[in-house]
Amino acid sequence: MERAAKITLAVSAVAVAGVCVLAIWGFPRSDAPPLIDQVAAPTSAPTPTATPPITELPAWAQESRPWIIYPEGFRCQGTEGCPNSFRSAFGEPGDVLPDGVEYYDPAKHDYDPTDRTNRFIVMPAPADGVDLGRRTGAEGNPIVSGADTSRVSAYMVWSGDSLGAIGERFAVDPAQLTKNGEPVIPGETRIDPGDLLVFP
Numbered sequence: 001m002e003r004a005a006k007i008t009l010a011v012s013a014v015a016v017a018g019v020c021v022l023a024i025w026g027f028p029r030s031d032a033p034p035l036i037d038q039v040a041a042p043t044s045a046p047t048p049t050a051t052p053p054i055t056e057l058p059a060w061a062q063e064s065r066p067w068i069i070y071p072e073g074f075r076c077q078g079t080e081g082c083p084n085s086f087r088s089a090f091g092e093p094g095d096v097l098p099d100g101v102e103y104y105d106p107a108k109h110d111y112d113p114t115d116r117t118n119r120f121i122v123m124p125a126p127a128d129g130v131d132l133g134r135r136t137g138a139e140g141n142p143i144v145s146g147a148d149t150s151r152v153s154a155y156m157v158w159s160g161d162s163l164g165a166i167g168e169r170f171a172v173d174p175a176q177l178t179k180n181g182e183p184v185i186p187g188e189t190r191i192d193p194g195d196l197l198v199f200p
Contacts, residue, residue: 052094053090053091053092053093053094053095054090054091054094054098055094055096055098056098056099057098057099057100057101061089061100062100064084065084065100065101066084066100066101066102066120067084067085067086067089067090067100067101067102068082068083068084068085068086068101068102068103068104068109068120068122069086069087069093069097069101069102069103069104070082070085070086070087070104071104074104074124074146075124075125076122076123076124076125077123077124077125077141077142078123082122083120083121083122084120086101104122104146106122106124106145106146106147108120109122109146110122110123110124110145110146111123111143113143113154113156113196114196122146123141123143124144124145124146124149125144125149126142126144126149126150126152127144127149127150130142130144130149130150130151130152130170131152131169131170132168132169132170132171133169134169135165135168135169136160136165137160137161137162137164137165137166138158138161138162138165138166138168138169139158139160139161140155140156140157140158140161140166141155141156141158142154142155142156142170143155143156143196151199152170152199153198153199154196154197154198154199155170155177155196155197155199156194156195156196157191157192157193157194157195157196157197158193159193161191161193162191163177163184163186163189163191164186166197170199172199172200174186176199176200177197177198177199177200178197178198179191179195179196179197179198180196184197
């Protein structure tokens with residue numbers, strides 16, 4: 001009888017120990033691998049959808065054409081950017097250009113103060129260092145060709161401009177400039193707003 005009680009006690013102790021082990025094993029552990037149904041599915045980055053190039057200008061853009069595709073990095077004078085920039089308004093062009101869209105051509109689009117009949121008004125910005133910046137007495141517009149923005153070819157005089165300030169702005173001797181085909185003589189040649197001074 002005493003022996004049966006010992007066996008029953010031993011079996012009970014083993015059963016209690018087994019229940020404790022199972023209970024402890026059931027608690028989540030930080031080093032335990034996650035259950036299969038709890039493993040997060042691998043996330044894939046969404047595929048960006050490219051905007052297809054336009055094949056026709058919208059109605060609002062038809063009235064203000066031509067739209068121009070400028071070379072990468074091309075800059076115009078002022079802070080507004082180049083006029084009618086296709087890339088700025090619509091993005092990258094496709095293989096076939098819509099009607100009213102054309103590639104930049106300085107001979108066709110650049111501002112020419114002597115002949116503006118068939119030209120779009122594009123005023124390319126001079127290359128860095130060619131124009132030292134507007135200042136009192138030299139606030140007019142330099143004129144460069146889009147083919148070579150490292151050389152100022154002419155200067156459109158602004159109200160209040162002086163030959164000395166213009167010479168400082170472009171690091172040029174004003175006596176090297178011409179106005180209406182005549183050499184400029186500092187102290188004698190009068191300059192008025194709208195006059196065109198041609199650089200050597």
